[in-house]
Structure formats: C-alpha cells, structure tokens
Amino acid sequence: MTPYGDLLIGGARMRGAAATFSAINPANGSSMEPSFAGATTEQVEQAASLAWDAFPVYKETSLEDRARFLEAIAEGILAIGDELVLRAIDETGLPRGRIEGERARTVGQLRLFAKEVRDGVFQELRFDPANAERKPVAKPDLRLRNVALGPVAVFGASNFPLAFSVAGGDTASALAAGCPVIVKAHSAHPGTSALVGKAVVDAVAACGLPSGTFALLFDAGFEVGQALVADHRVRAVGFTGSRRGGTALMKIASERKQPIPVYAEMSSINPVILYPNALLGRGAEIGRSFAASLTLGAGQFCTNPGLIIAIEGAGLDAFIDSAAAALADAPAQTMLTGGICEAYRKGVARLSSSPSVSQVSAGKEGTPHQAAAALFETTAAAFLGNPELQEEVFGAAGLIVRCHDHGELRRVVASLEGQLTIALHVDAKDIDAASQMIPQLELLAGRLLVNGFGTGVEVSPAMVHGGPYPATSDGRSTSVGTLAIYRFLRPVSYQDFPVGLLPAPLKNVKAGHRL
Structure with missing residues (x-):
C-alpha cells in the first residue's frame, strides 16, 4: 500500500484544496513523496457535518459491534505490514525496534478498548426504583447511564507516529465511548498517518458504520486545527504537544458559544x-x-x-x-x-x-x-x-x-x-x-x-498518564489506559421513563443495580 496525499472524508479520498507540503526525512533533510494538501475551511465543515450525522447512529451501536470495529482497525494496521514500519522510520528517524514496538502498542490499545467496551462497565448503568408509598413525597423511578459526548477532534502527536496519532489512544478511547473522530494528522509524519487512516476507513466500511464515523485531515499550519476546535459540532478535543499549542486550543474551546473540554497533554520535566x-x-x-x-x-x-x-x-x-x-x-x-x-x-x-x-x-x-x-x-x-x-x-x-x-x-x-x-x-x-x-x-x-524512571508508560486499566496543569489541561483524566474512555462520556439520568421509551441498555437493569 502506497501512502497518498489526500484527505479522508465520508469514507472517500479527497484532495485538499489548501497549501501543499511534503514529509521531510529528519535524518538527511530530504523531501519525501507524495505531496500532501491541506484541508480548507469548507472541507473541515464537511467532515464535521458528516461526523455529526454519524453520531446518533454510532453512539447507539451495540457493544459487540463497537468492539469488533476496534478490533478490525487493529487487524487493518497489522495488515499494512512492513511498509508502515519503513515509512514511519523515514518520517521520524526512529529506529525499527521503536516503531515495531509502537505498532504493537497501538494494536494492543485498540484490543484493550474492545475488551473494555464488551465489559460495558463504562456505561455505569444505575437503577434506583420508584416508591409511591414514600412520604411526604413519592420517590421517582431513576435510571442513569453514561452517553458519548459527540464528535471528537484528535491531534496527532509528533513524538508517537502510531500510539498517539491517527489510531492512537485518544482515537481508540473516543471511538470506544461512541464518539465519531476527526483526526488532524501531524505534518511531520503524514505518510504514516495516511496509511493508518486508510486502515480505519476500511474498518468503518467493513463494519457497516456511518461514513462520518472517522475522518483524516492534513494541514501544514494551524488553520485546520483551529477550525475543528471552533466548530460547534465538535464536542471534545484530544491533544498531545507543546504547552503553547495546548493552551491555544483551550482558549478557542473556552470562547465558543458552547465551551468544550480540551484534554491536552503538554509539558512535564518529570x-x-x-x-x-x-x-x-x-x-x-x-x-x-x-x-x-x-x-x-x-x-x-x-x-x-x-x-x-x-x-x-x-x-x-x-x-x-x-x-x-x-x-x-x-x-x-x-x-x-x-x-x-x-x-x-x-x-x-x-x-x-x-x-x-x-x-x-x-x-x-x-x-x-x-x-x-x-x-x-x-x-x-x-x-x-x-x-x-x-x-x-x-x-x-x-x-x-x-x-x-x-x-x-x-x-x-x-x-x-x-x-x-x-x-x-x-x-x-x-x-x-x-x-x-x-x-x-x-x-x-x-x-x-x-526505583525507576517514568519513560515507558504501560497501557493498563491502572495507568494514569496525566497530571495537574501544565502537565495536562485536566489533571482528573488520563490519556493512557482504559480510564481514558471517561473523558468522552457524560452521565444522563432518566426519570419515570416508561420501559418502551428507555434506551436499550437501561430496559433490563435490576433495581439497585450499579454496573
């Protein structure tokens, strides 16, 4: 599979209409083929519109279907084979062992979140039954579940071309939560991003999901990222990068008519x-x-x-x-x-x-x-x-x-x-x-x-990769491990709903249940 320089929007390849750029081999400074074209504001708008249309369908997919989708992405990444490893080496200067290890971690993350989805615990289903005899006021029927926030904008990181990039931890946890994802690829490794992006798009099609469930955008500057964070249909952001970049996105998100959370990992001297x-x-x-x-x-x-x-x-x-x-x-x-x-x-x-x-x-x-x-x-x-x-x-x-x-x-x-x-x-x-x-x-x-050093972050249910500002924008969260799914969820309570009107996961919940 040869990387191409096109955007992926609505499951289709689309040439960007903004400025073009090329990957640079950091070992020798040479330019690499093909050229990549940045997305325009209109193309960002199209990706966001399709993600918003996909959201009500994707968020209600069965847990099994969603888990299979994550596993299909993992298999698709492995199927690219050595071409992905070689392209990542050329675009980053990182050695083969590091890239192969990162590929294994990326695939492992996707499979771990598939398991988390199947377990269903993240939904936090709760049922507190009604009591008409309670005095002086009758007690209502209350049921609760976590629901997906909405489309998520993910920014690929420069230092992890796979594990914190197109199908990395932010994307995996957002998709696991039921959120469509729009990735802004990092301009330092666009070919690697294109190869992985194609694997995700193929998984979307193979699993019969809405085409807006995933999109991949390119840009050599800041315009695409800024437009994504400002778009009213995007409901959360995952970012790994500099403090300057993270705080800039936080400012845009906070000034929206409806502010949204930005989960930014930024700066730490450990x-x-x-x-x-x-x-x-x-x-x-x-x-x-x-x-x-x-x-x-x-x-x-x-x-x-x-x-x-x-x-x-x-x-x-x-x-x-x-x-x-x-x-x-x-x-x-x-x-x-x-x-x-x-x-x-x-x-x-x-x-x-x-x-x-x-x-x-x-x-x-x-x-x-x-x-x-x-x-x-x-x-x-x-x-x-x-x-x-x-x-x-x-x-x-x-x-x-x-x-x-x-x-x-x-x-x-x-x-x-x-x-x-x-x-x-x-x-x-x-x-x-x-x-x-x-x-x-x-x-x-x-x-x-x-008696150790922080390098090497185990992908585990018990891992926290986060911390108080400026390490991250929100020290209550993590970008590594299964707890990361909660960044892209919010609780909704359903009071006195007839069974026919309840969301499917809450219909058969037993009284006093807390999953």
Whole structure:
C-alpha cells in the first residue's frame, strides 16, 4: 500500500484544496513523496457535518459491534505490514525496534478498548426504583447511564507516529465511548498517518458504520486545527504537544458559544528525587540507569526524566560521575524534525548560558541533523530563584539540583509545577523520609514510581498518564489506559421513563443495580 496525499472524508479520498507540503526525512533533510494538501475551511465543515450525522447512529451501536470495529482497525494496521514500519522510520528517524514496538502498542490499545467496551462497565448503568408509598413525597423511578459526548477532534502527536496519532489512544478511547473522530494528522509524519487512516476507513466500511464515523485531515499550519476546535459540532478535543499549542486550543474551546473540554497533554520535566541512602548504596548504578533513560529515543518522551533533585554528599557525587561518564559516550541521535532539533539546541544553549548553571557532561556530536545529550547542575537556591530553570527542554537534557538538606529538598519540590510523573529512588532507611513527601507528591503528579524512571508508560486499566496543569489541561483524566474512555462520556439520568421509551441498555437493569 502506497501512502497518498489526500484527505479522508465520508469514507472517500479527497484532495485538499489548501497549501501543499511534503514529509521531510529528519535524518538527511530530504523531501519525501507524495505531496500532501491541506484541508480548507469548507472541507473541515464537511467532515464535521458528516461526523455529526454519524453520531446518533454510532453512539447507539451495540457493544459487540463497537468492539469488533476496534478490533478490525487493529487487524487493518497489522495488515499494512512492513511498509508502515519503513515509512514511519523515514518520517521520524526512529529506529525499527521503536516503531515495531509502537505498532504493537497501538494494536494492543485498540484490543484493550474492545475488551473494555464488551465489559460495558463504562456505561455505569444505575437503577434506583420508584416508591409511591414514600412520604411526604413519592420517590421517582431513576435510571442513569453514561452517553458519548459527540464528535471528537484528535491531534496527532509528533513524538508517537502510531500510539498517539491517527489510531492512537485518544482515537481508540473516543471511538470506544461512541464518539465519531476527526483526526488532524501531524505534518511531520503524514505518510504514516495516511496509511493508518486508510486502515480505519476500511474498518468503518467493513463494519457497516456511518461514513462520518472517522475522518483524516492534513494541514501544514494551524488553520485546520483551529477550525475543528471552533466548530460547534465538535464536542471534545484530544491533544498531545507543546504547552503553547495546548493552551491555544483551550482558549478557542473556552470562547465558543458552547465551551468544550480540551484534554491536552503538554509539558512535564518529570522530577526524580534521589534519597541519601539509595545514593550511598547504589549511586553509580542509578546514574547509569538515569543516563539510559534520559537518552532513550533521543529524550523525546513526555515522561523523560529532565530534573534530578538530591541532597549533596558522596552518594550524589557517585551518581553524577557515573551519569556523566555514560552520557559522554552516548552517540548523537536524530530528532523527530528539524524544528524540534533546533528547539532542543536552543534549550541547551539557554542552560549553558545561565550563570547559575554548570555543565556536567555532553554526549558525542553527530551530523547537523542530530543532537547530543547534555547534563547540567545547579543549586537549590538558584533553582528556587530562577523559574526559567523549570522550563522543559524537549530532548535528552537533564538538570541536577543540589540541596543542602531535606528541608531545602522539600522547598524545591514545593516550587514545582504539575507533572506527569515523579520518581523516587529509596532504600529501606529512606522510607520514613520519603513517606512524609507522598501527600505533597500526590498533588503534583498523576503517576508516582519508586526505583525507576517514568519513560515507558504501560497501557493498563491502572495507568494514569496525566497530571495537574501544565502537565495536562485536566489533571482528573488520563490519556493512557482504559480510564481514558471517561473523558468522552457524560452521565444522563432518566426519570419515570416508561420501559418502551428507555434506551436499550437501561430496559433490563435490576433495581439497585450499579454496573
């Protein structure tokens, strides 16, 4: 299957009528075929209109039919074969193992949500029966279920061309909830997006669903995304990207006549707190593990460990020496796009030029299209006095904050913004000190972990990939795991409905039932 440069609207290929662009191979800067044409405002309007028409039908599909649809998408992605892997490699510079692993994760997510749909628990069916004898007022018959919000706009992420893109977690969870999806593909990997988009459209047709259940739009700029979020038929947004991009979409959504939720994953430096006894016992080992995590995938993970907080001492020195040595041997890596690479270099230069920051180590230099890892250190006092040091540098750059004692460490932690993850490295003798921090850390992050690093997000019913602002726009939600389905649902209560008028799932619910 060869990728094409057309939009997918109403189950059909349609050439965009806006400006054209091409994918760029980040390893060498070369342009790739075919060219892609952006959607016009009228084409966005058409996709939104078809999604709105599809919504009342799709949201009431049986749970079995919806689950089979998700499984059909998974099978369609696998059927593309090696062509999908090779195209994704060329468009992102990511290695084969990473792309194959991400494909497996994408397929696994779809199948996991199919299971979630079949279970039906997400509907939260409830029945509180009437009681005509209750005094002084008779008790009504009340039944409740969760219903789909409506069409959802999903923005493909730059750093995950499959798992957070066209058929990634946002799309899978929205479709599982009963919401049609309109995807705005990321311009960095349009060919990969086109291949996956075709698999979704084929699944829509094979399952006999309305053609507006899914659409794929392209755009090299911001106009399509802005138009989607502003369209009155779109009822929620899923976004993974920069804080600037996420807050811009939030502003558009909040200024609509009917504001809608934007579930945006945006910015996180994922602090790692190293406790003294853990450092004394295995500081060098932790340092090597940190370096491996920092450089994994050129540091282009939302959960990359960008900040180390620790108390000064021999253990911290051992950690730094070990991490510095490992990073000095780390080869430069190709980043996802030239723009991301340039932004990373500017972030490293900003840290290098700060008078309160010292560079500890740097990785090996590579080609003009690659970036080297970098590690810096500063004092707690300097960190507390300079908010800019909290800004994310997207890539393999880390900052160590040296603290004098536990009190200073706690003040540094208290100054942090919301995070996706916070990791603790502890030994048995550190447990008491660490336990005092847990209530504070729960306020700061969506996932806390011990003796590890946040890179690698397990797709699980118990996973939270979210956190307080600015990690995400809504810290009550997650974009990974089955809990993600609840972002695209809302509860509706039905009072004193005759059985014939009740939605099918509520007709046979037993009194007192809570599914």
